[in-house]
Amino acid sequence: MPFPDDATGSASHKSRRKRAAMLGHDMRAAISDILGGLALSDLSSLDPDSRRQLQRVESAAEQLARLTDETLALVTGETEKRGAPAHHSRLGPFLSRISARWQAHAEERGLGFRLELGEDLPGTIGTDAAALERILSNLISNAVKYSGAGTVTLRVHMGPKEALCLHVIDTGPGFSDAAISQLFEFAGRPADNSIPGTGLGLHIVRELSQRIRGQLQVENVRGGGAKVSLVLPRTAWAPGVEAPGRFDDLPDLSGCPVLLAEDNETNQLLIRQMLETLGADCTLVSDGQAAAEALETGQYGLALIDIEMPRLSGIDVIRRLRTGQGPCNSIPVLAVTAFVLSANRDQIYAAGADGILAKPIMSLEAFGEAISRVLSKRVCRGCGPRVREDAPFDRVHLDRLLALAGPDRGLELLTRMREDFHTVRKGLEEGCTKGDTAMIRARTHVLISLAGAIGNESLLARAEQLNGAARRQMPVDYISLCPPVMRQIGVLCDALSAEAASRYGELAS
Known part of the structure; x- marks a missing residue:
């Protein structure tokens, strides 16, 4: 149970909250040393078994760090921050870490572990990686526990309508009728189950799946075994669809x-x-x-x-x-x-x-x-280029806007957007020439909204930099940032006109 709020809690509760925060600091510092030491170690000279065991330790330490954060949040009463930027993950390395960790677990029990990947998987996903790892860990743990022999398989592929499908398949006895009737319930284990455990695994999986907007499917495999599937619709896994990330590429700090x-x-x-x-x-x-x-x-x-x-x-x-x-x-x-x-x-x-x-x-x-x-908030003098030039607009974002506008008002929407961008560009040019930081701030405020709506992440990042420079009254910064922003807006206006001509046979005026 979280501690009472500082305003009403007793001195002892405040002391416990402070102690929990300090313990959390030391726990994170210790885990940081473990992960840092592993990251700096050259594992290539080790034999395959030793290398696999250390990779397993690294994967477990990463998950321990995430669970430490969540546990401390519960203990101290911290609430999860909503609206935080999504953290994109590279799917291939993520699945390889899962495989390395659980292959060792399976081998300890005399089982095989196999990772099967489809050929058309996305390179990057926008799903909460910590939640996804907990889901897979619980499912694979159950599969390893119940399989007396054979192989546990993690199969990942693309399904209908660009759904990302993750299946955990075991060679155990499958789900009994009693287990199916209590599936996903808190501590929902049949009374006659002889295998040790609490029955919390699938309950945790269900809650986490709902959190990341996934769908769970459970079935017994013909010939023996069980198959539990997590299906993530495109809107749950695709970067930038519902929770757009802003920095897909690593920053270039050349010469900085x-x-x-x-x-x-x-x-x-x-x-x-x-x-x-x-x-x-x-x-x-x-x-x-x-x-x-x-x-x-x-x-x-x-x-x-x-x-x-x-x-x-x-x-x-x-x-x-x-x-x-x-x-x-x-x-x-x-x-x-x-x-x-x-x-x-x-x-x-x-x-x-x-x-x-x-x-x-x-x-x-x-x-x-x-x-x-x-x-994105302050200009870094001496750094090389940081912001990747995006396409003028993201087609998924634009299609969604046009769908919301309706078939009869698509041209009107494109025309109005072009006019708004033109007005912003004119205002920025005037503001930078006159040194009018209030005008720059007002125009960049509009630009941030417009660039985000059409999915131009590099323009959005530059607009935020420019807004911050004007807010801090830094002429050197905003004067240097204005020209590339205005150039991008010009390219974008031309692209919107071309899109109007392509879709509706008319140019956006």
Whole structure:
């Protein structure tokens, strides 16, 4: 049960909440060391069995990190933040990690484990990867538990209407009539079941499937065994359909001078390796005082600041940076921390951080996405190009808008959208020429909405950068950002006219 709210809870409850937050920090830090050490290890020289066991440990540690977050949220009363950006996952590596983990489990019980992949699978999915991993882990765990011999199979393929289908098939006795009647119920195990267990697995699977908008199907296989299927409609798995992500590609930090302030040696090696993979020129300091002094030079385009450091905390480093004078106080800052509860986040953002990256760092993709979001808010001087040029519009988004408008008003919608983009472009040109930041902010506010509606993620990111530069009264930034934004708008207007001509035989005026 969560603790009472701070406003009404007793002192002892507040003390327990604080202690839970501190324990959560130390738990995440320990898991971060495990994952960091595994990520930095060269497993290629190991024999296949040893390599597989370490991959299994890595996969389990990643899931433990996610479960730690969820458990702490329940214990402390934290609520899940709605509307948070979706985290895209590469499906192939995700399934390979699942396979590596459960192959070892199956072999321990004398079973085989097989991963069967269809040829037309998507490269990236927008589904909550933590929830999907828990679903598959529970299903595979049950399959391994009930199969006395044979092979457990995870089969993934595309079904009708672009549905993503994931099947877990075992060679056990199948579901009895008693089990079917209580399927998915809390602790819904038949009384005569002789195999140890609580019966919570399928109940958890059902709740998680509903969370990610999936459909569960259960059947007994002819000849023996059971098959449990998770079917994800396109709207549940496709990136950008219902919960659009903004950064599909890793950011390009070529030539960008980055300051990394981190005192843990494992994290130093891991984060530095990731930054160099992205092309950054990385300078490392290991305490807060050294970080503050380095930032005062104004030579860095991006800073990654650990919150818990000796001599000076990361929050004090960020606060000192933001209250300083000169161009250095506008450096994009990504805070790195094992404290993830809302009170900690609020304190870090209040100090002036542009984003927060929680330890342990789960992947290069998550690391790159966190940096991309920070760089969408502030201009990084010295960095190479970051924003990928999208197609002028996403056809799924445009088709949906035209469907909502109806067959008789499609041309009117395209014409109005083109006029709105033209008005925004004219206003931005005037605002940048006159240095009118209020006009720039007003026009970029409209542009953010328009670019999001048609799925142009790079224009959306640039509009947010431009809006932030105008809000901070930074002429150097907004003057440099205006030309590429206006060029993109021009390309988009031409594309809308061509689309109107193609669909309706008329140009959008």
